[in-house]
């Protein structure tokens with residue numbers, strides 16, 4: 001069976017009637033940014049599923065516009081996830097959707113560029129319009145709750161909100177949570193039972209306790225606010241690049257569908273100006289997160305450092321300079337979630353070194369938008385090659401010469417399948 005058919009099979013297998021799970025057993029519910037990426041793949045094989053996926057996701061939108069990172073459809077059916085629906089207890093917020101249990105944090109806002117693609121592929125305009133309006137409400141809510149001092153940039157309140165759960169980018173902020181505060185936190189982790197070599201491929205217990213400490217603190221504030229000394233307040237270049245790209249898509253969608261997006265325009269402009277000020281590092285010639293608690297950048301080279309390319313933020317000459325070293329490296333695959341020469345790198349551990357297909361997909365898309373076709377092709381071919389060789393896994397070893405097994409985390413991973421489909425099927429020139 002060729003790779004396209006294998007990917008289609010994974011998406012079919014993980015489809016649960018109204019939404020797609022990211023991976024069997026490991027992630028049995030609906031995840032926010034996963035759904036956006038998954039919809040992109042389904043657009044080529046089953047467009048009805050793609051739009052239903054987004055409608056199901058937005059059925060979990062809270063009254064205030066917030067869109068949670070996990071929707072626990074059929075929570076009673078699956079006891080296999082921690083922290084569970086009951087742990088999150090979203091009903092603590094009066095804004096939460098009473099009929100659907102969810103988490104109380106969000107994930108990068110990928111939806112608008114997915115909807116834009118749906119419109120370009122001629123899906124039902126009325127259904128898309130409804131989703132566009134909901135997305136505008138979601139962005140408006142994020143600005144209201146998370147904008148840092150009128151910069152047009154949003155702050156994230158939890159490492160899980162970045163989607164890059166245990167990236168070394170978050171180490172310093174998390175280490176501010178004192179061990180004394182967390183030793184009593186009890187863990188009932190299920191992920192470590194589901195994957196191979198979990199000690200080296202998943203976050204450590206001590207880290208997990210810190211993640212839960214942040215959840216507990218947010219929950220105590222009904223997922224509505226933080227106080228000044230809350231330890232995790234971060235301007236993440238990935239979250240903000242995705243937001244900027246989505247804002248551009250919303251403005252175009254608004255023009256094509258006759259929907260007012262004036263509230264977004266100013267925020268987009270503000271965001272672009274301040275992105276350069278807070279997140280660009282001249283010396284490293286890369287983008288880094290900005291830690292609001294200590295008002296300092298987190299200077300570690302990660303794949304997220306390149307995601308601003310996706311949103312068309314750097315100039316073309318800057319993009320070429322950023323990308324060049326990767327095109328020459330023979331022993332390393334683009335783009336390790338953390339570069340091997342950085343403190344915090346771990347070859348097999350989740351977001352601390354392995355390659356993730358969604359990051360490569362965004363960088364590839366970005367390169368295409370700059371018409372850097374040759375560079376884009378290299379990234380695309382290496383990414384497809386990796387999946388072809390090792391399987392439709394969650395993440396991959398970043399070294400070319402790695403010995404098997406090389407695919408880590410969940411197998412039959414939906415966004416890997418979906419984005420490979422998009423890479424195979426997209427007309428790129």
Ligand code: GLC
Pocket residue numbers: 022027031032033034162163164165
């Ligand atoms: C992991 C990833 C996150 C993803 C989730 C479901 O937690 O870090 O980005 O959304 O799995 O696939």
